[in-house]
Amino acid sequence: MSAPAPILRMSGIGKQFPGVQALDGVDFRLLPGEIHALIGENGAGKSTLIKVLTGVHDIDAGEIELAGRKVVFASPLAAQQAGISTVYQEINLCANLPVAENIFIGREPRRLGRIHWKEMRRRAAELLTRLEIDIDVSAPLSSYSLAVQQMVAIARAVDIDARVLILDEPTSSLDAGEVAQLFRVMRRLRDEGIAILFVSHFLDQLYEISDRMTILRNGRLVGEYLTAELPQVELVAKMIGRELADLERLEGRPYAGEGKSAPLLEARGLGRAGMIEPFTLGIGEGEVVGLAGLLGSGRTEIARLLFGADHAGQGSVWIDGEQVGLRSPRAAVRHRIAFCPENRRAEGLIPGLTVRENLILALQAARGWTRPIPRSKQEELVEKYITALNIRPADPDQVIKNLSGGNQQKVMLARWLILQPRLLILDEPTRGIDVGAKAEIQRLVTELSDGGMAVLFISAELEEVLRLSHRVGVLRDRRLIAELDNDDDLTTGDLMETIASGAAS
């Protein structure tokens, strides 16, 4: 089969940010009727390539051709009008506006010159139903979870009549069902002849959906490959520039079974109406407890209750055998509980400050402002965590908002680790993080727990939960339905079955 002419061709693209050469002589092409994955580590330049293409940033060097004609977009609006529809990496919608409007703003259905609200709501609901999302489209977007927001962003992009559809990490907050739904839509659009650019750090997803791959490393093009012809190991090697052995080394961590000593933290009958039914859960020192369950099954809710971010309606929390009142996150921090939330962008980092300032701020706040941290100590600590998490660029004075999405996430994680908590709650810590860094983070969790830290580990990836945890709590429909010891014969299949059947095995 001879390949059709590319709809989009970028050649010799260069982009310089102060101190960083984000893109250097990158060539990229997109064929109609094809799903093309753009792959690279955190900070490789994927989002930057998308942003120079769609007129968010100016380009320093190179040319862009759309359907054979040279183009330069001055703004995302211009790119959209030329038929390029984009979902950017972080959800870029207006949380204050109703869902329906977020889908249609800029091209509202009108009647007699005025916005036809009823029609807009009807079409929005229809569109979302096709994505199997059933929500009240007149409620503000902010009242819905991250996953729903991400689906709304996708609904907006696919409804725009486009020749090129760009999805920058659209699946980072979605669960398996939603991803499958998205893929169905993507395949349909591909068959209609639309060219789709897809970014993700989930290798399985890349292999499932993409026809062709372009790999970037450190702002340079590594190459373009047909998915069918590039085995996964080779892909990873090309992407990170070395073999990835770390992942393999972390195989299963069966529960040590050191007779049940008194747990560090215990929740007894803790619950809150409408959020999570009363549950009892203990976590011991040096223990990693995983939480598995579908999105919206109550995983995050448990974390929020234990951190005092929401008030428990009933039940009690015991730490070191004493009952404590976790009325606020501050109280939890005083008991040395740390919580790295799922929605990192909204909570936690101050975008205008540097990596160092963000890290030290957290530590200083916990120490109290009367005991300043000496500069040398600061540097040592920051250095340590930048290396431990492989934050790139490894420059403590880089401003947070200039880091790539995945690297911001690593800083967020470092911010909590630096407090050296006794209990660390991680809600989806590896979403949006490349495979190399993911292995680093998993290793870090293991090391920390070996050092005595208790960890509550929440992830939608069952393999990951299983690889790290000593015990796994299974949730379904806002109820903790089972607690399984991670012995040798527990498999992801068992977990899946428990989740599906809703009964303890």
Next chain:
Amino acid sequence: MTTPVGAASLTRRLPVPRKYIPVLVTACLFAAMFVAGGIRYEGFATGQIILNVFIDNAFLLVVAVGMTFVILTGGIDLSVGSVVALSTMISASLLPAWPAPAVMVLVPAIGALLGLAMGAIIHYFEIQPFIVTLAGMFLARGLCYTIGTDSVSITDPAFTAFAQTRVDLVADMWVSPSVLIAVLVVLVAAYVLHYTPFGRRVYAVGGSEQSALLMGLPVARTKIAVYTISGFCSALGGLLLSFYMLSGYGLHAVGMELDAIAAVVIGGTLLTGGSGYLFGTVLGVLVLGLIQTVISFEGTLSSWWTKIFIGLLLFTFIVLQRLIAGRGKQ
């Protein structure tokens, strides 16, 4: 599929959508003040009292409408009071020579132009609206004094006609033509905000400028337009004030920008932008006006009490908004 806890379960607990609560609170406050006044003072609880509030504050209402647009985008316009004064001054000084209709066209045009300039500076040079409009405030106030330092009275027949005409409504109630103009401005503005793409862009920019840009909305045009609208409304408010005062003076409308901001905030619009209703602003102006009325009925209270009450109200509303916004997150 997933069932997010969110809007659905929250609104089930509240009888009305949360977004309407601030406006409802203001409406209740207004009703309560009116009833309390009616019980306490003879001849207070009449329709004309409310109409008088409109008559005495028509100019403020128009200015506050413009301010609502600006605040909805997350900006602020401190120049409005000075632009009002400048408008009275220009009207008063031009009127002896120019025909009244020409003045009535020219003055709003000047206001719009000033707003346009400030909006363009704010957007293209990425300077805080606070700073730019503060400069605009000094500039406009200073320009008044280059025209004249004393109060200039207006004797033009068209203007005096506007000042003295009574538009009769039912049952002996009446309003001034200015009120009709103000109401028209409110209706047009409410339509624009709710039913036109431009209006919705105002909310989007206030929600998140960055997102609005990435969604492909013309952010530059929207931001510049709201300051232009505010400038236009201020100048129109200035015209209404010159009907009311029949004079132009550099010391007119001192501090009116703060009254306008107070009215918008009491009306439930968030200072951070993206949330609020024009109807709330109308209520905000009415509440401010009614406070003055109550104090004049009371007789023995000095007019400073107006400020004290407005201050207390502002505190209450800002705290209220915090609480509502805080509960909305999760």
